[in-house]
Amino acid sequence: MSLYSKRGVSAQKEDVHAATKNLDKGLYPKSFCKIYPDMLAGDPDWVNVMHADGAGTKSILAWLYWRESVPSGKETGDLSIWKAIAQDAIVMNLDDLLCVGIYDNLLFSSTIDRNKRVIPAEVLEAIITGSQEFFDKMKSFGVNIHYMGGETADVGDVVRTIAVNGTMTARWPKSKLITNEKIKKGDVIVGLASYGQSTYETEYNSGIASNGLTSARHDLLNKSYSSKFQESYDTSLDDELVYTGPYKLTENIQYSIFNTQYSTKVGKLLLSPTRTFAPVVKELLENHFDSIHGLIHCSGGGQTKCLKYVPDNVRIIKDNLFEPPIIFKMIQEASKADDREMYQVFNMGTRMEIYTNEKDADAIINVSKSFGVDAQVIGRVKESEKKELLIKRNALEIFF
Amino acid sequence: MSLYSKRGVSAQKEDVHAATKNLDKGLYPKSFCKIYPDMLAGDPDWVNVMHADGAGTKSILAWLYWRESVPSGKETGDLSIWKAIAQDAIVMNLDDLLCVGIYDNLLFSSTIDRNKRVIPAEVLEAIITGSQEFFDKMKSFGVNIHYMGGETADVGDVVRTIAVNGTMTARWPKSKLITNEKIKKGDVIVGLASYGQSTYETEYNSGIASNGLTSARHDLLNKSYSSKFQESYDTSLDDELVYTGPYKLTENIQYSIFNTQYSTKVGKLLLSPTRTFAPVVKELLENHFDSIHGLIHCSGGGQTKCLKYVPDNVRIIKDNLFEPPIIFKMIQEASKADDREMYQVFNMGTRMEIYTNEKDADAIINVSKSFGVDAQVIGRVKESEKKELLIKRNALEIFF
Numbered sequence: 001m002s003l004y005s006k007r008g009v010s011a012q013k014e015d016v017h018a019a020t021k022n023l024d025k026g027l028y029p030k031s032f033c034k035i036y037p038d039m040l041a042g043d044p045d046w047v048n049v050m051h052a053d054g055a056g057t058k059s060i061l062a063w064l065y066w067r068e069s070v071p072s073g074k075e076t077g078d079l080s081i082w083k084a085i086a087q088d089a090i091v092m093n094l095d096d097l098l099c100v101g102i103y104d105n106l107l108f109s110s111t112i113d114r115n116k117r118v119i120p121a122e123v124l125e126a127i128i129t130g131s132q133e134f135f136d137k138m139k140s141f142g143v144n145i146h147y148m149g150g151e152t153a154d155v156g157d158v159v160r161t162i163a164v165n166g167t168m169t170a171r172w173p174k175s176k177l178i179t180n181e182k183i184k185k186g187d188v189i190v191g192l193a194s195y196g197q198s199t200y201e202t203e204y205n206s207g208i209a210s211n212g213l214t215s216a217r218h219d220l221l222n223k224s225y226s227s228k229f230q231e232s233y234d235t236s237l238d239d240e241l242v243y244t245g246p247y248k249l250t251e252n253i254q255y256s257i258f259n260t261q262y263s264t265k266v267g268k269l270l271l272s273p274t275r276t277f278a279p280v281v282k283e284l285l286e287n288h289f290d291s292i293h294g295l296i297h298c299s300g301g302g303q304t305k306c307l308k309y310v311p312d313n314v315r316i317i318k319d320n321l322f323e324p325p326i327i328f329k330m331i332q333e334a335s336k337a338d339d340r341e342m343y344q345v346f347n348m349g350t351r352m353e354i355y356t357n358e359k360d361a362d363a364i365i366n367v368s369k370s371f372g373v374d375a376q377v378i379g380r381v382k383e384s385e386k387k388e389l390l391i392k393r394n395a396l397e398i399f400f
Numbered sequence: 401m402s403l404y405s406k407r408g409v410s411a412q413k414e415d416v417h418a419a420t421k422n423l424d425k426g427l428y429p430k431s432f433c434k435i436y437p438d439m440l441a442g443d444p445d446w447v448n449v450m451h452a453d454g455a456g457t458k459s460i461l462a463w464l465y466w467r468e469s470v471p472s473g474k475e476t477g478d479l480s481i482w483k484a485i486a487q488d489a490i491v492m493n494l495d496d497l498l499c500v501g502i503y504d505n506l507l508f509s510s511t512i513d514r515n516k517r518v519i520p521a522e523v524l525e526a527i528i529t530g531s532q533e534f535f536d537k538m539k540s541f542g543v544n545i546h547y548m549g550g551e552t553a554d555v556g557d558v559v560r561t562i563a564v565n566g567t568m569t570a571r572w573p574k575s576k577l578i579t580n581e582k583i584k585k586g587d588v589i590v591g592l593a594s595y596g597q598s599t600y601e602t603e604y605n606s607g608i609a610s611n612g613l614t615s616a617r618h619d620l621l622n623k624s625y626s627s628k629f630q631e632s633y634d635t636s637l638d639d640e641l642v643y644t645g646p647y648k649l650t651e652n653i654q655y656s657i658f659n660t661q662y663s664t665k666v667g668k669l670l671l672s673p674t675r676t677f678a679p680v681v682k683e684l685l686e687n688h689f690d691s692i693h694g695l696i697h698c699s700g701g702g703q704t705k706c707l708k709y710v711p712d713n714v715r716i717i718k719d720n721l722f723e724p725p726i727i728f729k730m731i732q733e734a735s736k737a738d739d740r741e742m743y744q745v746f747n748m749g750t751r752m753e754i755y756t757n758e759k760d761a762d763a764i765i766n767v768s769k770s771f772g773v774d775a776q777v778i779g780r781v782k783e784s785e786k787k788e789l790l791i792k793r794n795a796l797e798i799f800f
Contacts, residue, residue: 008516008556015521016552019528023549034549039505040571041441050509050569052551057558105439109450111511111565115634116408121415128419148450149423149434152416155563156408157457157614157633163558165511165551167567169450171440214557233557234515236631 002341007241008234009214013300028179030309032099032296035179038171045174051096054111054165055088058213058271060232063119063161064225065249065267082123083130084273088210089166090134091274092299094145095352097168099295101178103143103282107169108135110150114162118231124152127164137200141279160231176285180309182293183355183381189318190364191378192277194298194351195325198372200279204262206272206327211300212345216270216327219335220245245334255326269327277352280371284354284364291364294355303343304400306353307389315384319392320377322349340398343391350378402741407641408634409614413700428579430709432499432696435579438571445574451496454511454565455488458613458671460632463519463561464625465649465667482523483530484673488610489566490534491674492699494545495752497568499695501578503543503682507569508535510550514562518631524552527564537600541679560631576685580709582693583755583781589718590764591778592677594698594751595725598772600679604662606672606727611700612745616670616727619735620645645734655726669727677752680771684754684764691764694755703743704800706753707789715784719792720777722749740798743791750778 004010026034027047038046062085069077090108097106110131112124135145150166195207208216218233218241225232225243233242247253249267256262284292296306306316324332324342328349332342342348354364361377368375389400404410426434427447438446462485469477490508497506510531512524535545550566595607608616618633618641625632625643633642647653649667656662684692696706706716724732728748731737742748754764761777768775789800 009554010516013552013554015516015524018521019524019552020549023528023532023547026549036546036548039507039546040569041443048507048548050507050548050567052509052511052549052567054511054513054551054553056553057555060557107439107448107450107569109452109567111452111454111567113454113513113559113563113565116410116415117634117636121418124415124419128423132423146436146439147423148436148448149420149426149452151452151454151565152413152419153454153456153565154409154413154415155457155614156637157460157617158561158563159513159559160634161558163513163555163563165513165553165565167450167452167509167511169440169507169569214555217557231636234517234560235635236517237556 003241003335004215004341004345007214007218007237028181030180032180032309033096035100035177040171047172047174047177049097049100049102049170049172050167051093052165052167053092053096054163055085056210056213057217058088058210059085059162059164061213061217061270064229064232065271067229068250079122079126081271082126083133084271085164086127086130087134087273089164090131091276092210093166093168094276094278095297097170098278098281099178099297101176101285102170102172103278103285105170106145107148108145109148109167111165111167112150112152112162113155113159114152115156115159116154117156119162138278141200141282143278143282178292178295180294183310184293185314185381185383187293187355187381188358188361188377189379190354190356190361190375191322191350192280192352192368193322193374194275194347194349196372196374198275200371201275205275206269207325207347207349208270208272208327209274209299209347209351215335215345216331218243219331220247220266220270222246222248277373280368280373283367288360288364291356291360292354296353298347298351298353301344302346303348303350303391304389307387307400310381310387312387313384314387315382316379316389317382317392318379320379321391321393322374324348339396343398355381403641403735404615404741404745407614407618407637428581430580432580432709433496435500435577440571447572447574447577449497449500449502449570449572450567451493452565452567453492453496454563455485456610456613457617458488458610459485459562459564461613461617461670464629464632465671467629468650479522479526481671482526483533484671485564486527486530487534487673489564490531491676492610493566493568494676494678495697497570498678498681499578499697501576501685502570502572503678503685506545507548508545509548509567511565511567512550512552512562513555513559514552515556515559516554517556519562538678541600541682543678543682578692578695580694583710584693585714585781585783587693587755587781588758588761588777589779590754590756590761590775591722591750592680592752592768593722593774594675594747594749596772596774598675600771601675605675606669607725607747607749608670608672608727609674609699609747609751615735615745616731618643619731620647620666620670622646622648624648677773680768680773683767688760688764691756691760692754696753698747698751698753701744702746703748703750703791704789707787707800710781710787712787713784714787715782716779716789717782717792718779720779721791721793722774724748739796743798755781
């Protein structure tokens with residue numbers, strides 16, 4: 001049993017798939033989100049989608065960082081970290097919806113469960129303000145998201161700190177959907193980098209996004225958090241699973257990118273807000289729609305996520321993934337996880353896959369790079385008797 | 401500071417109102433849910449609503465009951481209790497939407513956060529199956545709710561047991577909205593009972609719904625739960641606030657209604673699923689629309705909820721509320737809460753208010769009774785210099 005399972009998390013979510021197996025699968029079995037007929041307005045040429053997701057346990061990291069970063073003489077820490085959590089809860093929805101081709105005129109409602117004794121009103125305010133600020137920024141790229149309010153419940157006996165979730169609703173024309181049904185042998189896969197600094201980000205993004213954070217938190221942070229912040233974990237976990245790493249969130253680490261040295265706090269890397277690809281994918285969908293055979297967001301399941309959406313008779317070969325950025329190297333070094341597990345849990349530097357014709361790849365890459373989002377052909381789709389995935393990196397070959 | 405506040409809950413949710421004060425209030429300031437223009441389809445005669453709510457800490461009671469009711473020789477308890485929680489999460493949304501006049505063609509998405517080490521797959525399955533079964537039952541009354549899927553996250557470091565939330569989306573014609581703007585002096589208030597057994601329920605409903613359950617759980621259940629089920633509460637609470645009551649969930653209690661003796665488990669009373677008024681309100685909206693001046697769901701805030709929605713220049717007099725059913729008497733006896741606090745936190749037997757003309761009250765009452773839902777004129781709207789609420793019961797007068 002992996003550390004990941006012992007901590008009560010599962011990248012493959014077998015339980016959830018079993019529990020939902022009898023639910024309506026929607027109109028397109030391979031689409032990244034479930035797509036239903038247009039029940040809201042009854043137009044046969046349109047569809048409806050409702051999608052829910054959240055910041056997961058990343059909110060715990062925000063809480064720890066906020067508690068630890070209190071300047072002396074003050075009573076509260078840096079509230080801006082909660083704006084990043086707001087962005088996480090939104091982008092985990094938005095970037096899933098991008099994968100079915102939806103990028104505009106979305107409705108968003110938030111669901112926040114908090115322990116009022118631990119999370120004061122000012123934190124709620126930062127999350128709500130942060131949500132609105134993110135929507136304002138997206139609007140400037142033509143990605144319109146309407147904030148419809150939501151529910152905030154005080155449920156301290158259920159929630160140790162805070163759970164920040166959101167739900168999006170969309171109505172969209174059928175002719176503009178991406179259903180992943182066009183993915184076929186011969187396609188190449190353009191990968192968009194999860195890290196770096198895009199033209200619409202104000203600082204370096206570590207690429208961590210909002211998946212695998214239970215593992216990352218325990219594997220990277222040191223034992224001092226275990227006694228000092230009991231609200232931050234399931235206290236019935238074996239002590240050997242809890243905060244087993246070398247770092248403090250407020251500690252600086254050095255790293256180099258292209259021979260340039262950087263220094264940043266561990267907490268900043270872990271709490272880097274989930275990058276949205278919405279400005280990039282919007283332009284791709286508007287100007288290169290026919291080239292796009294499929295879109296896959298490497299969220300839960302990491303680089304193996306594609307196996308749920310590609311046809312049965314293909315082998316996916318990923319032999320040119322991005323070099324994993326520093327945060328994933330730190331996690332792997334601290335957790336001693338093998339490459340197989342790392343690629344199953346984390347995006348490892350590549351977070352959006354665009355399946356396309358070989359001849360169209362360059363144009364797609366150029367659009368992405370024009371937004372400062374690194375992109376390259378990371379792999380291709382081959383004919384195969386059974387569905388499989390091969391990740392090749394240096395001398396390493398991992399089959400899934 | 402009340403017990404209620406010390407436990408980190410607030411019936412008035414002052415924090416939340418402060419945090420959301422700058423958000424768009426929608427088209428109608430007094431409407432029970434926020435109502436927005438029809439962004440989804442752009443029709444000026446239609447509107448959009450998105451609404452989020454959940455079962456709150458009632459899920460903890462389900463977990464305790466499920467754990468305690470394991471038959472000897474078996475490994476798991478009665479899973480059906482989880483279907484009631486599914487209904488709670490849905491009805492807390494549905495009955496709020498009824499109050500703006502919406503009762504059909506709804507989209508529902510669930511958001512479930514669980515501790516995988518405490519909540520197994522079979523519980524998720526019961527919740528999801530229970531949701532679908534409730535939708536099937538509503539469909540037979542012409543209340544169509546489409547289950548769009550949702551998100552289930554394994555976040556054991558955030559959630560001790562399970563949080564069951566849901567979000568609904570509706571598109572609705574403006575001409576069929578209830579906005580509470582017609583509430584005026586001279587109106588009478590028809591109250592619908594939260595308890596009893598309607599024609600669409602299979603057993604007695606205690607009337608508890610899904611509000612005030614943190615208090616009710618701690619005030620009613622005895623200290624044995626404190627050591628045996630540490631997953632069921634915030635262990636940093638003062639011991640004097642935790643499970644201070646006389647009962648066990650599996651214990652039978654006797655009570656009489658109209659001189660008939662009944663016997664049931666305490667757990668059954670506390671876990672009675674939130675009754676929906678959808679079949680009743682649908683018929684009222686379809687056949688008595690012009691008589692309905694306002695609709696208020698006495699959820700969080702109990703009998704004082706109306707103060708948020710009535711005009712400024714009225715006094716609401718409630719002098720004929722239903723006799724509180726047994727569950728609220730048990731809670732008050734155990735908690736020693738005064739009547740003022742009880743009416744602020746719980747529905748106390750009356751859970752839906754219909755503001756109407758005096759002459760139309762009988763017709764409305766008859767519709768409700770035809771579904772086996774008790775109804776009566778519980779009060780009226782008087783002119784007043786300042787907005788206030790008077791609850792009169794026997795010799796008691798409470799002003800809010």
